[in-house]
Amino acid sequence: MTAPSADPAVGDTLRLTVGKVAAGGHCVARYEGQVVFVRHALPGEVVDATVTEVKRGFLRADAVVVHTASADRVPPPCRYAGPGRCGGCDWQHATPAAQRRLKADVLAELLVRLGKLTPEQVDALQVTVAELPGGPLDWRTRVRYAVDRAGRAGLRAHRSHRIVEIDACPIATPAVRELPVTDRGWRPGSELSVVSSTAGDPAVLEHREVPAGRGRDRRRTRTVTRLVYGEETVVERAIGTEFELPAEAFWQVHPAAADTFAATALELLAPRAGERAYDLYGGAGLFAVALARAVGDGGTVTLVESHPGAADAARHNVRELPRVEVVAGRVERVLPALGPADLVLLDPPRAGAGRTVVEQIVAATPRAVCYVACDPAALARDTATFTELGWRLSRLRGFDAFPMTQHVECVALFEPAGASPAGRTDPALPSTGRPEDVPGEER
Ligand SMILES: C[S@@+](CC[C@H](N)C(=O)[O-])C[C@H]1O[C@@H](n2cnc3c(N)ncnc32)[C@H](O)[C@@H]1O
Numbered sequence: 001m002t003a004p005s006a007d008p009a010v011g012d013t014l015r016l017t018v019g020k021v022a023a024g025g026h027c028v029a030r031y032e033g034q035v036v037f038v039r040h041a042l043p044g045e046v047v048d049a050t051v052t053e054v055k056r057g058f059l060r061a062d063a064v065v066v067h068t069a070s071a072d073r074v075p076p077p078c079r080y081a082g083p084g085r086c087g088g089c090d091w092q093h094a095t096p097a098a099q100r101r102l103k104a105d106v107l108a109e110l111l112v113r114l115g116k117l118t119p120e121q122v123d124a125l126q127v128t129v130a131e132l133p134g135g136p137l138d139w140r141t142r143v144r145y146a147v148d149r150a151g152r153a154g155l156r157a158h159r160s161h162r163i164v165e166i167d168a169c170p171i172a173t174p175a176v177r178e179l180p181v182t183d184r185g186w187r188p189g190s191e192l193s194v195v196s197s198t199a200g201d202p203a204v205l206e207h208r209e210v211p212a213g214r215g216r217d218r219r220r221t222r223t224v225t226r227l228v229y230g231e232e233t234v235v236e237r238a239i240g241t242e243f244e245l246p247a248e249a250f251w252q253v254h255p256a257a258a259d260t261f262a263a264t265a266l267e268l269l270a271p272r273a274g275e276r277a278y279d280l281y282g283g284a285g286l287f288a289v290a291l292a293r294a295v296g297d298g299g300t301v302t303l304v305e306s307h308p309g310a311a312d313a314a315r316h317n318v319r320e321l322p323r324v325e326v327v328a329g330r331v332e333r334v335l336p337a338l339g340p341a342d343l344v345l346l347d348p349p350r351a352g353a354g355r356t357v358v359e360q361i362v363a364a365t366p367r368a369v370c371y372v373a374c375d376p377a378a379l380a381r382d383t384a385t386f387t388e389l390g391w392r393l394s395r396l397r398g399f400d401a402f403p404m405t406q407h408v409e410c411v412a413l414f415e416p417a418g419a420s421p422a423g424r425t426d427p428a429l430p431s432t433g434r435p436e437d438v439p440g441e442e443r
Pocket residue numbers: 250251252280281282283284285286287304305306307310329330331332347348349374
């Protein structure tokens with residue numbers, strides 16, 4: 001071990017006692033009063049950690065020797081995991097149960113720090129992260145590879161452009177691992193999306209950045225995608241239905257996720273026959289189909305999706321549900337014109353909904369909002385906005401839809417503060433809960 005000064009530099013090795021987990025796949029330690037975010041460590045451990053980055057006010061470091069190991073520590077099942085190696089996974093060195101506890105702790109911390117909830121409010125939510133069926137390996141139906149200068153496909157090191165050559169990723173499904181990717185040469189600098197759908201359809205797509213135009217515009221780039229293997233359109237199976245979608249469009253990555261999130265959303269929203277529902281950021285129509293069945297023939301569902309291919313796919317996937325309308329466009333532009341709704345489901349990308357969209361949702365005066373979130377920090381920020389606008393986060397479910405990584409999926413229920421919980425019959429509400437059924441009520 002080097003003997004670092006009070007101002008450690010990259011490459012110095014520090015003896016650290018590791019504290020709590022923090023968002024980002026690392027734990028917090030202190031060295032001479034400075035915060036150190038330590039990867040490859042677990043709370044309570046004593047480690048030697050090599051400094052990888054010096055930032056204003058904090059350091060990053062990788063645990064390289066473990067002197068006192070946590071009871072939760074296990075040997076990483078992947079030979080590419082570890083300091084300086086593949087950056088795809090964060091918690092290969094923790095038992096699956098410990099990974100779920102770490103994610104629940106992060107979720108609770110974010111809800112206080114960014115969500116502005118009190119610790120008591122967070123305790124009342126009883127935040128847990130549930131396992132999905134299938135175990136911690138062999139679950140990833142979609143993998144994004146980067147291609148190095150020599151044309152070899154690999155995965156990026158943590159916070160780096162460096163590409164780690166691998167021959168097989170153990171969290172990918174066996175079908176994804178078998179696709180012809182790591183055993184051949186590719187165009188240097190390109191990226192590859194590798195898909196094997198739940199119905200078994202394979203696809204390998206190559207993405208390249210090319211100049212957006214001539215002259216000055218050469219500096220701007222646009223992404224060109226081409227299918228190099230398999231199918232342009234893949235079929236995904238969920239909620240007893242086959243969904244067709246372009247191979248490049250979004251679908252839940254874990255094979256059990258779509259069924260689990262759709263069932264949880266319905267349980268939290270408790271849709272009633274005849275209700276009007278919005279499926280925002282609706283992709284190829286998973287939640288719209290689930291909601292349409294739940295609100296029945298007298299109800300309506302409006303799906304809003306900005307990716308033209310996904311919106312076309314959604315139109316195809318809801319073709320037998322005439323009360324579902326698909327609007328291709330950006331939620332923030334489309335939503336203000338849609339008018340009131342009884343229920344809103346939103347499943348935004350990692351950035352979350354943001355203030356404008358949360359305000360638009362509240363202005364639609366739904367009785368309940370289900371928020372499916374792949375980034376708990378964005379969910380927490382949007383929670384603070386809902387609270388400011390007089391709403392409350394009334395239920396929250398975490399799911400370990402990305403085992404071995406720091407990522408966690410949440411399904412949350414927001415309701416107007418003071419409303420009785422969704423799904424319970426409130427004698428003050430009419431049976432359908434629709435605005436036109438409420439005498440004298442203005443929306
Ligand atoms: C996390 S995915 C959810 C898709 C779908 N709900 C599902 O579960 O399959 C987010 C979706 O939002 C779309 N999207 C991103 N930004 C958007 C925006 N501003 N307005 C509408 N859709 C958007 C993406 O194309 C993507 O299909």
